[in-house]
Amino acid sequence: MTARIKIVVSGLVQGVGFRYFTYRIARKLGLAGYVHNKADGGVEVVAEGGRQELLRFLEELRIGPSGSSVESVTVKWEEPKNDFHDFRILK
Secondary structure, three states: OEEEEEEEEEEEOOOOOHHHHHHHHHHHHOOEEEEEEOOOOOEEEEEEEEHHHHHHHHHHHHHOOOOOEEEEEEEEEEOOOOOOOOEEEOO
């Protein structure tokens, strides 16, 4: 079953490799979507894939890479749009 999730991660998550960490895990789990830095210092992630894979992905993002400090994670489940072909890091 395909699902879509929108995640916003706050804390020390820019300048610590968080987007690349997110990219690697998304690719490993077979997810499609994107990650990008927000102007407010957070990171936004939108991903589609199997619900179990998305839950695992969310677990990893709550931890983050070494050097990061995740303070909060907001999650919104959405209807899948099937508009992604792969996972990308946006500028």
